[in-house]
Amino acid sequence: MKYCSNCGAEVVKQIPADDDRLRFVCPQCEIIHYQNPKVVVGCLPVAGQQVLLCRRAIEPRLGYWTIPAGFMENGETMLEGALRETREEAAAKVCDETLYRLFDIPHINQVYVFYRGNLDGDYGVGPESLESRLFSEEDIPWSELAFPIVTDVLTEYFEDRKTGEFPIRVSTPSKLWAKHVGWKPTPEGKI
Amino acid sequence: MKYCSNCGAEVVKQIPADDDRLRFVCPQCEIIHYQNPKVVVGCLPVAGQQVLLCRRAIEPRLGYWTIPAGFMENGETMLEGALRETREEAAAKVCDETLYRLFDIPHINQVYVFYRGNLDGDYGVGPESLESRLFSEEDIPWSELAFPIVTDVLTEYFEDRKTGEFPIRVSTPSKLWAKHVGWKPTPEGKI
Ligand SMILES: [Zn+2]
Numbered sequence: 571m572k573y574c575s576n577c578g579a580e581v582v583k584q585i586p587a588d589d590d591r592l593r594f595v596c597p598q599c600e601i602i603h604y605q606n607p608k609v610v611v612g613c614l615p616v617a618g619q620q621v622l623l624c625r626r627a628i629e630p631r632l633g634y635w636t637i638p639a640g641f642m643e644n645g646e647t648m649l650e651g652a653l654r655e656t657r658e659e660a661a662a663k664v665c666d667e668t669l670y671r672l673f674d675i676p677h678i679n680q681v682y683v684f685y686r687g688n689l690d691g692d693y694g695v696g697p698e699s700l701e702s703r704l705f706s707e708e709d710i711p712w713s714e715l716a717f718p719i720v721t722d723v724l725t726e727y728f729e730d731r732k733t734g735e736f737p738i739r740v741s742t743p744s745k746l747w748a749k750h751v752g753w754k755p756t757p758e759g760k761i
Numbered sequence: 762m763k764y765c766s767n768c769g770a771e772v773v774k775q776i777p778a779d780d781d782r783l784r785f786v787c788p789q790c791e792i793i794h795y796q797n798p799k800v801v802v803g804c805l806p807v808a809g810q811q812v813l814l815c816r817r818a819i820e821p822r823l824g825y826w827t828i829p830a831g832f833m834e835n836g837e838t839m840l841e842g843a844l845r846e847t848r849e850e851a852a853a854k855v856c857d858e859t860l861y862r863l864f865d866i867p868h869i870n871q872v873y874v875f876y877r878g879n880l881d882g883d884y885g886v887g888p889e890s891l892e893s894r895l896f897s898e899e900d901i902p903w904s905e906l907a908f909p910i911v912t913d914v915l916t917e918y919f920e921d922r923k924t925g926e927f928p929i930r931v932s933t934p935s936k937l938w939a940k941h942v943g944w945k946p947t948p949e950g951k952i
Pocket residue numbers: 574575576577578579596597598599600601
């Protein structure tokens with residue numbers, strides 16, 4: 571942020587009175603421009619023993635497999651957002667949706683909220699996907715998953731399915747993904 | 762938003778290519794300025810049969826009772842934010858924190874994420890509070906609670922305590938608060 575979105579003046583970075591962190595502040599209209607984490611919402615569509623994944627047609631991680639998910643929009647609920655993304659990315663509907671998994675990803679200022687639901691009818695390929703496909707546990711392309719959260723949700727889902735208990739968890743993503751895909755962190759490269 | 766925060770040019774409202782909703786777009790640097798819901802994080806501190814509430818020293822709902830909560834900051838996890846707000850508003854620490862309640866408030870573009878935890882040591886009054894106090898169920902000032910979500914979390918908490926089961930729920934706030942406080946919606950007035 572360089573300019574005030576309210577008046578167009580150049581913003582400065584300073585700690586406002588009664589605050590304890592640096593904010594973008596407008597010296598002209600005095601508005602404090604807070605910056606906050608964004609919510610990504612998604613849904614794991616389940617069809618019997620299989621789950622529906624999409625192969626990404628866009629960067630980052632173009633060509634890798636993911637669970638339908640995307641940025642939550644103003645004016646919608648988390649579930650509405652999750653169902654919208656499922657529709658947009660996998661041309662799919664789900665039913666019996668239930669909250670399943672939350673992630674904190676503080677280094678990129680994101681929160682993920684995943685539901686799971688039963689695939690209801692057909693599915694297809696949205697404009698942000700190269701293909702969609704149902705996978706059984708043994709067919710999951712573990713080394714071609716797009717993000718750590720995808721590895722975590724799928725790993726936990728297949729574990730939970732054994733017991734029939736699906737507790738709602740919240741954590742930062744595990745290191746399992748990096749192990750599966752052989753990914754090494756670079757100084758710039760954060761996914 | 763009137764001006765581009767990147768280059769200072771006046772933004773226009775239009776539907777970008779490959780999109781289906783109006784966004785603020787900069788005609789000069791072509792950046793799309795997405796606007797997304799904000800996350801409010803909080804924690805219900807429990808001390809034996811009592812819960813810790815704070816009386817708000819700031820608008821909106823100055824003078825009314827609430828659970829420590831506030832906007833999640835960049836760079837923190839939801840739990841870290843909830844604990845920070847508990848520290849800031851009630852000068853309190855909690856332990857054994859666990860995720861408890863999520864709310865969607867789509868008409869104000871907010872998501873609430875509440876933890877509950879056990880009050881660990883003393884408590885006090887933060888700069889955004891007039892006072893902090895422990896309440897037993899029979900003492901809760903139901904008609905002086907600040908927001909619908911506070912009514913819902915407390916109502917559910919005392920119900921859940923009877924069974925010892927504390928399921929993680931997600932919903933929009935109920936109408937119970939409006940009933941307790943005698944609040945009637947006005948054309949402008951949204952809380
Ligand atoms: Zn300004």
